[in-house]
Amino acid sequence: MAFNSKFSRRRFMGAGAGAAVAAALSPLGPASVFAPAKASAASGRLIPGGKLGTITYSQRDVPTRVGIAASAALGVSPTMGYLGGPNFPKDPTDLGPLVPLPGGWVELLEFLANSGFKQIEFAGYGQNAANPGGTAPNPAPGGVTTPESRAAYLAYARTLRGFLDAYGLEAIGNHGFVPNTWNGPNSPGGTMSTQDYERLQTELEFAAILGLPFMGTGNDPTSANNRNIEPWTVSGEKWEALNTLSLRWGIHMYTHNHSPAYNFLQDGPMVTVTEDRRTGAPIPPTQVRGESGKRLMQHYLDITDPGLCVVELDVYWAHVAQHQWQWRYDWEGNRVEDIFDPAAQVARQPQRYQLFHAKDGDATGEAPGVGNGYSMVPFGDPRSDIEFKTFYKTIGAKGHYNSNYEQDNAPGGSTDPGQSLRFARISAANMAALRG
Template identity: 40%
Template structure:
C-alpha cells in the first residue's frame, strides 16, 4: 500500500480519500447516493480554531496565526472559511490586527496560496439606528475589506435584536433592509445569524403590560417574523443548525392572546425548505442529546452527535447552493490539549465529506 501511495503521488489523506470514495461508490446503489456536501463547499468558521490563530508561534510547534492555520485547514481538505474577526497573536506573521486594507490583501494572498475561498465574516454591524456617520463609515470600510478578501457574504454572529417584542423586530428589519441595500451596492450579501432565542415566540398580542407592550403571542417565532418583513433580495440568514435544534428543545409552548396554553414544535428543516435560497450559509454544529442540559444538547465534533445532518442536507432543497461551515464553540482544548481544535476540525471534515443522499 505504501508503494502504491508513492507511485500515485498521493499523501496519506488523499489516498484514504480515494480509497474511501471507491469503496463508497461500490457500496451505493446505482440509483443514488450523491455527495451531500461537495468538496468545494466544505467550510469552517475560524472561531472554531481561534486558539490556534491567537497563540504565540514561538511557544509551540503547532500551527499558529492565520497563515499557518490556513495551511493546515487546506491540508485537511477544507475549501471555504468564514472569518470571525481579523485578529491574531501579535508575533504571528502580519502582526496582531489584519483589519486594514493591507492586512486584508495579505490574508487574501494566503487564502489564494492555499486554495481557500472566504465566504463570510462575523464582523461589524452597526448597533445604532438611524445610522450615525461613524457607524456608516465603519460599515462601508468592512465592505471594502470583504471585497478584497473575495467574500460573497458579510454578516454577524448575533441575532438582529434580542427583544421579544414585535415593534423592535420591525425596527430591526428596517435597519437590516437599509444595511442590506448598502451591502448590495458593494456586491455583497448581508446576513444575520441565529441563536436559540431568536426562534422563541414573538410577543405580539394579548393584554398590554404597564409600558404598553404585548404580553402574549400569536404563535409566530421571532426570526420567522423577521424573514417576513425584511427584504429577501437584501437580507439573508445563516442558520446555526445546532442552536435551531436547541430552540426546538426549549421553545415549544406559548400563551395565546386568550390566555390558553398552546403547543407548537419547531422544525428547523421546514423553515429552510420554505425558502431555501434565503439561507446561503449554515453553521454545521453538532450536538449529542442531553435532556438534563438546559439546551438539550452538548456540543461535539461534527458527525459525533445526534443531529441528523444526512436528513437535513438531503431535504433542504436548492442542492449545491448552500455553504455549510463546521463550527464547534468548545473545540479549543486549552493548555491541557492545545492541538484539539485542529484535530476536531480534521475529524469533522471527514464526517462532512462522508455524508451521502
C-alpha cells in the same frame, strides 16, 4: 435572484501571488503531517466539496499563538500537541506523536486546506503579531477611521487574501462590525453616523478584497430577550438599510441565530394564563402577551426584502430551540403545544438561508423545555443526536448552502492545545462523507 458577489476573487490579488506566499511562508512542506481528508467517491454528497467550510471561531486558539515558523525565527520553543496518528481521524483515539502545532493564519489555513476545507468564515481577522503578516491594524482608532488607519487595514486585507489564495481557499463570510446607526426613521437621528459610515465602508472594502460574498454577525437581528413584535419589526428596517449599502460592494450582510431567535413572537393582546408554560401545572392567574405561533426569525423574514436580507442558520441552536420552545400561550390565553421543525423552517424559504453553522450535538437527556437539550461535539461524532443526513435531505436546494463547521468548545486550552485542530479534521472528514 442571485447572491453572487460582483467582485471577482481575483480582482485584488492574482493566483500567482498566492502561490508565492505558499512557497515563501509554509514551514511544513509537501510531506507535512497534515494529510488531507479522503472523501468517498460515491455519488450523493450532501455537502459539496466546494462548499465545505469552517468558521475560525472553532480554531480561535490557533491564530493567537506563535506558530512554528515564528517560533523558529524568535528562537523559542513552539507549542507542542497532538494532531493525530496514521489511523486518525478514522480512529479519534489515535493521537499520534507530540508535534509542533500550527499558529497564525498561514499555518492554520494550510492545515484547514489539507484537512479538506474549502471555505473559510472568519470570526475576526486578528492574529499574534509575531506570525507572518503581523496582526490586524485597528481600522478606527478611538472610533475614527483616518486615511492612515484605513490604508493600513486594507494592506492587511491584501496580505490575508494572499494567504487564502496560497492554499486555494475561499473566504465566505465574517462575524465582525455591524453599525449601531443606519438610515431609517427608527435610527438615532434618522441616518447613519459619519463614524459608522466610514467604518462600514472600510470593512466592506476589506471584505471585497478577501472576496467575501457575505459579511455579517454572530448575533440575532436584534436582542431576542425582547420577544415583542415591535423591536423585531425595527430590526428588519435596520438590516434592509445595511444591505442597501453593502450590495454596492456586491456583499450581502447576514444575521445569525441562537435558540432564543426561534422562540415565539409576542404579537397579540394581553391575556390571562392559568397553566405553567412548560409543565401545564396550575399557576395563579398571570397576565402575558398572547402569541400567534409565529417565531421571531420568521417575522424577520416576513418583513424583509428577500433580495436584500439573508440568514445564517446555526443548526445546533435551531435544534436547541426545538427542545426549548415547545409551548406557547395563544391569543385566548390557552397553553398550546407547538414544536419547532428546523428543516421545515429552511425548506419553506431555502434562498433566505445562504449559510449554515454545521454544529453537532449530543442529547443530554434533559426534559423538554429544560436546559439546552444538547452538548456540542465534533461534526459526525458517534455521540451525535442531530440527524444531519435527514436535515440536508429534507431542506431541498441540494448543494446550495454554504456549510461551516463550528464547535464552540473545540479548543482544549493548555492541557490539549491540539484539540481544536483534531476536531477540525474529524469534522471535515465526516462532512465530506455525508451522503444521501
